[in-house]
Amino acid sequence: EAGVTQFPSHSVIEKGQTVTLRCDPISGHDNLYWYRRVMGKEIKFLLHFVKESKQDESGMPNNRFLAERTGGTYSTLKVQPAELEDSGVYFCASSRGLQETQYFGPGTRLLVL
Amino acid sequence: GIQVEQSPPDLILQEGANSTLRCNFSDSVNNLQWFHQNPWGQLINLFYIPSGTKQNGRLSATTVATERYSLLYISSSQTTDSGVYFCAVLETSGSRLTFGEGTQLTVNP
Numbered sequence: 280e281a282g283v284t285q286f287p288s289h290s291v292i293e294k295g296q297t298v299t300l301r302c303d304p305i306s307g308h309d310n311l312y313w314y315r316r317v318m319g320k321e322i323k324f325l326l327h328f329v330k331e332s333k334q335d336e337s338g339m340p341n342n343r344f345l346a347e348r349t350g351g352t353y354s355t356l357k358v359q360p361a362e363l364e365d366s367g368v369y370f371c372a373s374s375r376g377l378q379e380t381q382y383f384g385p386g387t388r389l390l391v392l
Numbered sequence: 393g394i395q396v397e398q399s400p401p402d403l404i405l406q407e408g409a410n411s412t413l414r415c416n417f418s419d420s421v422n423n424l425q426w427f428h429q430n431p432w433g434q435l436i437n438l439f440y441i442p443s444g445t446k447q448n449g450r451l452s453a454t455t456v457a458t459e460r461y462s463l464l465y466i467s468s469s470q471t472t473d474s475g476v477y478f479c480a481v482l483e484t485s486g487s488r489l490t491f492g493e494g495t496q497l498t499v500n501p
Contacts, residue, residue, distance in 0.1 A: 310487070322435075322478060324488040335487060368433050377487055378422045383435040 281305065283384035285371050291390045297359040300387045302371030304353070310334075310374040311354050312381060313346060317367030328354060329377075361391045394419045394483050398492035405469050405499050413464040413495045415479030423482035424455050425489065426464050430475045438464070438477075469499045 284303045292298050304311045313325040325344070326336040330351035339346070343362070348354040358365055368388050372381040395418040405411055415424070426438040439446050439453040441462065446453055450469075455462040466473055476496050480489040 312488070314489070314491075321493045322480070322491040324490070327487050338488065370435060372489075378482060380423070380425065380437065380440040381489055382437060383427070385432075385434045388433060 283371055283373050283382055285369075285384040285387050287387060288385065289388045289390075291392065292361055293392050294363055295360045297357065298361055298389060300356045300358075300369055300371075300389070302354045302356070302384060304371070304373030305375075305382055308373035308375050308382075309351070310377060310381075311348060312372040312374075313354070313356055314370045314372065314383075315367050316370070317364065322370065325356075358389075361389075363391050365389060366391045394421070394481060394490050396479060396481055396490050396492040398477075398479055398495050400495060401493065402496045403498070405497070407469060407471060407499055407501050409469050409499075410465070410467045411469060411497070413466070413477055413479075413497075415462045415464070415481075415492055417460050417462075417479075417481045419460070420484050421457070421460075421481040422484050423489075424462050425480050425482075426453055426462070427478040427480065428473075428475055429478060429494070435478070466497075469497075471499050471501055473497060474499050 286301045311328040316322045324338040327334045328348045345357045368386045371384045374381045397416045428436045443457045452465045476494040480491045
């Protein structure tokens with residue numbers, strides 16, 4: 280069984296540009312989560328999808344961040360326009376059930392210059 | 393929201409030594425996971441352990457849910473064990489994992 284995959288693995292962009300991150304969850308996992316670790320701090324929750332619906336997006340920092348999960352399969356996280364403080368590692372995770380183990384992808388390292 | 397505290401924040405060991413990492417949490421949880429973030433930034437699942445004890449090779453973990461803490465034991469440490477170890481908990485009423493700040497482990501040859 281393939282794990283959670285994320286693309287790209289690294290992205291370097293300039294302030295003001297747009298970046299789109301992609302996450303493919305484990306097949307059959309209805310729950311998909313986005314988290315991020317910025318500036319070496321703790322990993323923080325961004326949002327949670329159940330299938331194609333946003334269940335909880337209370338962790339999204341501001342309206343420059345837009346997440347979608349069309350069709351309930353893969354998800355994208357767009358940052359537009361990117362700011363310096365958005366630099367960090369963005370993780371995606373998926374789980375079969377709501378309170379079950381969350382499996383994390385390898386992350387996307389984002390650097391905004 | 394729930395608070396998660398990990399200790400120690402930093403730990404330096406010689407290869408072959410044993411260590412214990414601790415995770416305290418402030419409220420009842422439905423799930424607790426331990427992760428290892430390797431030098432490449434990847435988060436590796438170590439244990440799903442809301443209660444009890446589990447072992448996997450040189451690693452073992454114990455969660456005492458009634459006292460709101462979990463311990464991760466690393467025996468005969470190797471240089472490849474280096475990285476950040478995170479504890480994360482899932483509150484009884486939620487779906488998000490709340491992470492501690494991690495323990496930075498360095499194992500020297």
